[in-house]
Amino acid sequence: MREMTQRSDDTSSADGAQQPFPVLVERAVGTFGRPLGWMWDRGFRFLFVLDAVALFGSMVLINLVRFGWTWPTYPRSHYWIGFGIATLIHLGVNYFAGLYEREPRLGYRPWLPRIAVAMAIGVAFDGLAAVLTDRYLMPRFNLFILFVVASLWLSANRTVSRHFANRRRGPSRVLLVGHGEAVALAERHFASEADAEVVGRVEQATELFDVVNTTGATDVLLLDLSAFAAAFPEPLTALDREGVGVHQRVSARETLLGLQSVREIAGMPFTRMRTHAMAAHQLRLKRLFDVFVVVLLSPLALLALGGLALWVRIRAGSPVLYRQTRVGWRGRRFEVVKFRTMVHDAEAAGPQLAGREDGRVVRGLGWMRSTRMDELPQLWNVLKGEMSLVGPRPERPEMIAEFENDVAGYARRHELPPGITGFAQINGRYETDPAYKLGYDLQYIVNWSVILDVQILLRTILVVVTRRV
Template sequence: MLVQERLGRPDVDADSEALATACNHELRVNVPAASAKRRGFRCLYLVDAATLFVAMAAITVARFGFDWPTYPRSHYFVGFAIATLLHMTVYYFGGLYEFEQRIGHRPWLPRALLLTLVAVGCDATVTLLTGRYLMPRGNLVVLAVAGAVLISFNRWGARRVRLLRAGKPRMLLVGSPGDIASAVQHLADAETDAVIAGSVTDPALIVAEVDRLGATELLLVSDQALGIVYPEPLGELERRDVGVFRLIAPADTLLGLQRTRQIGGMPFVALREHALPASRLRFKRLLDLAYLALLAPIALPLAAAVALYVRVVGGRGVLYRQERVGRAGVPFVLVKFRTMERDAEADGPVLAASNDPRVTNGMSWLRRTRLDELPQLWNVLTGTMSLVGPRPERPQIVARLEGEIAGYARRHDVPPGITGLAQTQAHYQTDPGYKLGHDLQYVVNWSPVLDWEILAKSLVVMARRNAR
């Protein structure tokens, strides 16, 4: 521990102890409950909304005084309210209201400026579609800059309020004695807004020491395998709002890391149990519903035609239902058109293979073109699946692969999809480990543009396989 004599074991050498003692001015535990921290952070909804509304009115007054042009004042107040709602929606789905740790935070202004520009574009789009000006046109230019600055200032203010109410962040260092000593020296010189609560060399003691010392951040300062924290205790620490950061080793730069954080003059990367925050998952869900609305006029008649074909060629039992593993490892019932014999898995679950002999005559083209997956649009509508994502597997196969492939459960961070990156880059017979690489690449890099790219490529793959 930080001070050898207190625990009676030499976890840290004498130099490290002296440095840490100098930095550790307070060892009190003054950490609010996780729910209280999140509640305080979410107060920014109201603060940001009020700030934007007042800013829109102030910009108008600055330009025109109190004699506003063209429309009555009530018209503009309604427009300001609509514009505020649009901005808040963009900010939410852009991740500005995800809980942030207090050390190593990224600059707010670039993110706020980008999202404000998107929101201003939404304001202009509403005007074009409805013919209703939410505010004088020139105000949008001023709002694009002023809104970003004000939103960033609110976050600076919120950070200061958190510091006053909760005290300085308390860091627990994990690593070898030498690495801890070096990190303590850097933190003592550069990280004045945080306190070193302690250190530990045994990863098994992490949770106990976090509780004992009231640590709010955990810093991995040695080049250790991520298995010491993932999936546990990373999940438990995340539920407690304890930030986990890993020091970037020189070899890590070969991975092309871009989203790094500076803590005490040292580069760290934040570790999270889940790849996508809740706001982005909800945005993905909204996009799925929008895509379904656009696809319905084509998908419904096509599904009816395929259902009739399956009934004629394969007989009764047009639909096939099977339990699969969905987001967060929760099982659900997947629906698809039956293309295999009814007793295809009489001897237990078996991964599908190329030219699988269990496929009924006349049905192989449905599998090549993925038209047998059309009923899964119902799964997308109910929220158990997404249009794009890792393909769901059966519980028995998932249990086996999780034991064989490290990190396999991470593919469940997002809802499973009808198609996915692995489906456009691999085949039925591709090794599950290689498919996992594609799935994790999708999970970490998800964006609407990536979904569009995969959907477009899926159509190409379907056309090519059907042409064979």
């Protein structure tokens, strides 16, 4: 039986600490462990092969139905190569669309809408690849038919894969957390469920570790918000690390929070909970976006860096750059690079948070801080992979130790690379309380998308122009 251990080294909480945002979140749990470790799971390999067969097979079948055995214009070998290229394109799009992430055993989302979006993007890339490589992949009308046929086939693949996985693992083992009537109501709902069984009941989330170990529960259902309050940030983090699904029941009151992803479990509405970790495919897509933007803007950035460096040299002398140890992704320390805008020995009395009217700032360089141009050298940190363009701002170790004592769940902001700008920076101020900055950062993590990064970068330009800090 699985043995769970509670970890508290990466999170701290304070009595009565208030969370500035509702922490009910909507995406599936991110897995811990080695990057892409799930790719070596036999379930993934099985699904990947099924998808490759479905995509390539769809293209062949469409051509056979339309043209019979005599295909127009090109020799058949030309088509095989084109179909192979298109198959690889779609498999790549599927990966970045999260179609190979593990789904929760309870309350999983329908596959078809997500697959249809991925197929539409893949078909667009098929057309783009045909133009860029001057290679005829397939007739254009076939692309439309491929969208329909492959969407249905890939959905069927996941239904088959899930069926065999559930047969191998047996029914879900459910642990109920709540009081009185809420537990009794849930038990009545589960009485007719063939794919799930209730294996335990507890009233307090603090009892979860022992009960999950004893019962081998695969899913935990929190039946009221008081249970959730006791589960965040621990034991939710440890349960997530062990692959145990955690679901929060949504009552009529919680619908006012505007949750968009409510899932049905045994006829009851729940939302999937997770620690604030991004999936592997999201991290890789985010990294790809960062490198693309930095390389694209590098000529303009180099000119700006040269001019700013000269101005700092004139106003403040040497050194022009300032290095400082910060805490980044997963608690790793690194040296952040900035233009030096403060006097020498600005922190002789110890680490201090910068303020709006900070007397340590060199005369003539305050505008660089108010426009955040002093952060531009951190593009080097982005290229090195230590930072991202957008993400929670990295803090110094001394400050983090203080914040973790005061703000429950503060370490959750280290679940993705820190950024030059962030959601908290475009919404807050220097004096914004760390608890509220944490709320912005966690909202960013659970709602991340490339489009959101673009929006934050554009809004950062507005902040720079208006000098709103």
